[in-house]
Amino acid sequence: xxxxxxSNQYKEIGANLFAPFLFCTxxxxxxxxxxxxxxxxxxxxxxxxxxxxxxxxxLSEYGFFSGKMRNLDPVDSLLPYDLNTELFSDxxxxxxxxYIPEGEPAKxxxxxxxxxxxxxxxxxxxxxxxxxxxxxxxxxLIETRLLKLRQGNWTANTYVWNEEQTExxxxxxxxxxxxxxxxxxxxxxxxxxxxxxxxxxxxxHSKQSKLVPLGPEAENLNREYAYSSGKENQLExxxxxxxxxxxTELASLSEMPVWDDPSTGTLNNRARAYLHVNCSSCHNPxxxxxxxxLFLEYTQEDPYYIGVCKTPVAAGxxxxxxxxxxxxxxxxxxILFYRMESVKPQERMPEIGxxxxxxxxxxxxxxxxxxxxxxxxxxS
Amino acid sequence: MIFSLFGLLVPFIFLLSGCNGNNSVSQNGExxxxxxxxxxxxxxQQAFIDAEEGDVIRFGEGTFELTATIxxxxxxxxxxxxxxxxxxxxxxxxxxxGSDGLLISNSSGIIVQDLTISDTPGDxxxxxxxxxIVIYRVGAVWSGEPSSENGAYGIYPVLSSNVxxxxxxAYGASDAGIYVxxxxxxxxxxxxxxxxxxxxxxxNTTNADVYGNTVTDNTxxxxxxxxxxxxxxxxxxRVFNNVVQHNGxxxxxxxxxxxxxxxxxxxxxxxxxxxxxxxxxxxxxxxVIGTGVFSINSMIELGELPSNVQMDESYNTNNVYxxxxxxxxxxxxxxxxxxxxxxxxxxxxxxxxxxxDIMLDGFLSGxxxxxxxxxxxxxIGSGFVNLNIPFSFPDNISFDSSPHDCSLEPLPEVQVEIxxxx
Numbered sequence: 001x002x003x004x005x006x007s008n009q010y011k012e013i014g015a016n017l018f019a020p021f022l023f024c025t026x027x028x029x030x031x032x033x034x035x036x037x038x039x040x041x042x043x044x045x046x047x048x049x050x051x052x053x054x055x056x057x058x059l060s061e062y063g064f065f066s067g068k069m070r071n072l073d074p075v076d077s078l079l080p081y082d083l084n085t086e087l088f089s090d091x092x093x094x095x096x097x098x099y100i101p102e103g104e105p106a107k108x109x110x111x112x113x114x115x116x117x118x119x120x121x122x123x124x125x126x127x128x129x130x131x132x133x134x135x136x137x138x139x140x141l142i143e144t145r146l147l148k149l150r151q152g153n154w155t156a157n158t159y160v161w162n163e164e165q166t167e168x169x170x171x172x173x174x175x176x177x178x179x180x181x182x183x184x185x186x187x188x189x190x191x192x193x194x195x196x197x198x199x200x201x202x203x204x205h206s207k208q209s210k211l212v213p214l215g216p217e218a219e220n221l222n223r224e225y226a227y228s229s230g231k232e233n234q235l236e237x238x239x240x241x242x243x244x245x246x247x248t249e250l251a252s253l254s255e256m257p258v259w260d261d262p263s264t265g266t267l268n269n270r271a272r273a274y275l276h277v278n279c280s281s282c283h284n285p286x287x288x289x290x291x292x293x294l295f296l297e298y299t300q301e302d303p304y305y306i307g308v309c310k311t312p313v314a315a316g317x318x319x320x321x322x323x324x325x326x327x328x329x330x331x332x333x334x335i336l337f338y339r340m341e342s343v344k345p346q347e348r349m350p351e352i353g354x355x356x357x358x359x360x361x362x363x364x365x366x367x368x369x370x371x372x373x374x375x376x377x378x379x380s
Numbered sequence: 381m382i383f384s385l386f387g388l389l390v391p392f393i394f395l396l397s398g399c400n401g402n403n404s405v406s407q408n409g410e411x412x413x414x415x416x417x418x419x420x421x422x423x424x425q426q427a428f429i430d431a432e433e434g435d436v437i438r439f440g441e442g443t444f445e446l447t448a449t450i451x452x453x454x455x456x457x458x459x460x461x462x463x464x465x466x467x468x469x470x471x472x473x474x475x476x477x478g479s480d481g482l483l484i485s486n487s488s489g490i491i492v493q494d495l496t497i498s499d500t501p502g503d504x505x506x507x508x509x510x511x512x513i514v515i516y517r518v519g520a521v522w523s524g525e526p527s528s529e530n531g532a533y534g535i536y537p538v539l540s541s542n543v544x545x546x547x548x549x550a551y552g553a554s555d556a557g558i559y560v561x562x563x564x565x566x567x568x569x570x571x572x573x574x575x576x577x578x579x580x581x582x583x584n585t586t587n588a589d590v591y592g593n594t595v596t597d598n599t600x601x602x603x604x605x606x607x608x609x610x611x612x613x614x615x616x617x618r619v620f621n622n623v624v625q626h627n628g629x630x631x632x633x634x635x636x637x638x639x640x641x642x643x644x645x646x647x648x649x650x651x652x653x654x655x656x657x658x659x660x661x662x663x664x665x666x667x668v669i670g671t672g673v674f675s676i677n678s679m680i681e682l683g684e685l686p687s688n689v690q691m692d693e694s695y696n697t698n699n700v701y702x703x704x705x706x707x708x709x710x711x712x713x714x715x716x717x718x719x720x721x722x723x724x725x726x727x728x729x730x731x732x733x734x735x736x737d738i739m740l741d742g743f744l745s746g747x748x749x750x751x752x753x754x755x756x757x758x759x760i761g762s763g764f765v766n767l768n769i770p771f772s773f774p775d776n777i778s779f780d781s782s783p784h785d786c787s788l789e790p791l792p793e794v795q796v797e798i799x800x801x802x
Contacts, residue, residue: 172425172426172429173421173422173425173426173429174421174422174425174448174477175422176476176477192476194448194476194477197425197429197448197451198429199425199428199429199451199452199453199485200449200451200478202451202453202454202485202486203451203483203485206486209454209485209486209509285611288485288508288509290539290611291538291539291561291562291610293609293610293611304609309686309688309689310609311636311638311685311686312636312637313561313607313610314532314533314538314555314559314561314637315532315634315636315637316502316503316531316532316533316554316555316634316637317528317529317531317532317554317634318532319634319635319636319637320634320636321634321635321636322635322636323635323636323686324636324686335636344501345475345476345477345478345479345501345502346479346500346501346502346531346532347479351478351479352449352477352478355476355477375688377686377687377688378686378687378688
């Protein structure tokens with residue numbers, strides 16, 4: 001039986017009282033990593049090893065992947081999935097998997113929200129290809145995030161991959177990693193990638209102060225995926241697989257546009273899809289930035305709440321000295337655009353998860369504001 | 381060699397104590413103390429993640445060099461205690477991730493005391509979605525001469541309830557030193573705010589008592605504002621027994637923010653809110669607006685807001701009772717090029733004459749000859765002016781205070797439910 005360390009029990013050295021003695025830190029950390037306070041009852045689900053409480057210390061303990069772990073080949077109980085429009089995370093690529101225990105499937109009660117059953121698990125791997133134009137040249141896995149639903153509550157944690165790419169370790173306090181890669185134009189890019197602390201998760205993954213998943217909304221999942229068995233709509237696959245309730249009506253579900261694929265939606269709809277995914281997790285009437293009264297959900301219809309001629313509430317220097325969140329026709333006079341273009345910590349949006357400019361999205365939003373068919377705001 | 385052996389033993393002791401499920405109490409029963417050091421960021425963050433109800437996380441003396449926001453999330457009954465406001469400093473001058481210094485969210489019954497947060501790119505201490513928060517002897521400061529590059533808010537509870545800010549200090553914020561936004565049941569007392577754009581700002585907040593504070597050398601001293609268009613409107617704010625003096629600093633707020641509209645030389649400003657009582661304050665040398673009652677409608681009338689914003693009677697300020705305050709002033713102003721539009725309008729309207737200390741903009745609900753439920757009584761050393769901005773400003777400025785010689789029912793004392801602190 002494997003050992004598991006609950007999140008409470010996994011600690012690094014916490015007593016700086018002993019700071020003078022920290023020169024043996026390496027050995028101590030090794031001992032700590034090997035150490036856990038108690039054995040807990042394991043819970044084997046469909047070949048996976050998911051502890052009922054807390055989290056394993058090492059990613060390999062869950063048994064998510066067959067063969068070499070770094071290849072991320074999922075075992076049969078997991079399904080890979082993609083999203084139509086995904087959150088920008090400093091140009092990382094992501095490989096996602098979902099696990100839903102046998103028996104009770106997920107439901108889509110109101111056309112978009114996916115209600116997951118007890119025991120569900122979402123797995124999201126973040127990596128950089130060495131060369132974006134040639135995936136065969138390999139990649140660097142950075143972190144693997146888990147979202148787990150137990151006793152009706154979601155919790156989140158992240159595992160940081162080692163340099164050898166053989167294992168990933170639970171790390172709750174956040175850290176940074178210097179990464180460089182060749183982008184699709186052949187330009188060498190660098191980023192000081194931020195792995196979030198477990199508390200950072202709740203900044204975005206929060207609705208009415210409770211942790212929630214963000215990506216897997218029905219409209220965003222409603223797309224094809226190239227499974228090993230062939231191409232198939234993801235939600236149909238989920239339904240036939242028993243991940244989604246058999247009576248789910250899929251024909252009436254709409255699809256969220258792919259922000260950078262004009263064949264999937266109008267400029268307005270693609271811009272709104274991008275803002276929905278990248279902003280509305282905080283900027284919605286129940287989110288952590290609701291005090292700003294800037295609401296960027298895809299379904300928001302009031303131009304004022306989207307930011308049109310809206311003065312800021314608590315932007316500080318994030319206003320960039322500009323007066324309105326969106327000045328129709330004038331991206332360079334719009335705070336929303338300014339904050340997408342800024343990399344200063346106190347100005348950039350999203351506040352966390354982005355340290356470099358998402359240049360392609362900036363082009364989209366510039367175009368969207370320029371072509372916005374609404375009167376200028378005026379005022380001196 | 382001796383040290384090495386010691387170093388090997390100590391972690392084992394710590395591991396044993398860790399199994400008791402409470403790492404904040406060491407073997408001898410004394411709480412652990414986190415000291416400054418290269419790993420402080422990780423150690424503090426882990427301690428916050430692991431904290432359990434009743435824990436006191438203590439910080440030693442010295443400067444903690446931190447590079448990312450430290451967050452306390454979803455906790456009940458935790459105390460974060462430094463060794464003194466001047467002794468324990470969390471410095472964020474090298475911050476690269478997140479813009480707040482210390483962020484407390486989705487929690488209840490939290491005490492932060494005896495430490496200072498300095499030089500955050502964004503806000504110093506932000507408290508969001510929290511019920512029951514004590515901020516006691518806490519500093520939020522930016523080094524050097526105050527600058528628009530500084531973060532917006534020093535001490536910043538928002539979307540919270542049962543808030544106590546006591547004996548705290550804010551310096552250098554490019555918006556408000558102590559800012560309470562969209563919260564309910566709040567006390568801000570016995571604190572010092574200096575060198576900020578706004579010293580203390582109570583915005584869209586209900587049931588707040590602001591007393592015993594010293595607010596000096598800011599652009600404006602104490603602001604009680606409602607921004608319309610938000611889901612929460614403020615009401616029932618008492619501002620009393622404060623010393624509000626020498627607030628004449630050149631406004632350094634980034635444009636676009638509402639405090640950029642505050643003239644250099646403002647003492648207490650009440651705007652677009654309801655049920656405010658301002659009494660028994662010492663208000664000295666705030667030379668443009670000693671105590672003002674204004675409305676967002678004035679900003680619209682004077683062209684300081686977008687032309688698509690329509691005036692609305694609901695933006696008027698109602699039920700303000702200004703009484704028992706003492707005033708003194710000179711006629712020293714910042715130069716016109718250092719003053720903002722509204723400040724220049726006001727100083728120019730009075731020419732060589734002193735500007736009366738108590739000022740209404742004239743957007744009153746009901747008949748303008750009536751009080752509009754703005755009552756001004758028993759103040760010492762103050763003049764009075766109604767700018768009558770809606771009536772062809774500046775042609776109908778009135779110095780007649782008699783329509784406002786009335787009294788209102790005193791507002792009740794605010795009760796907060798907070799953990800006991802000392």
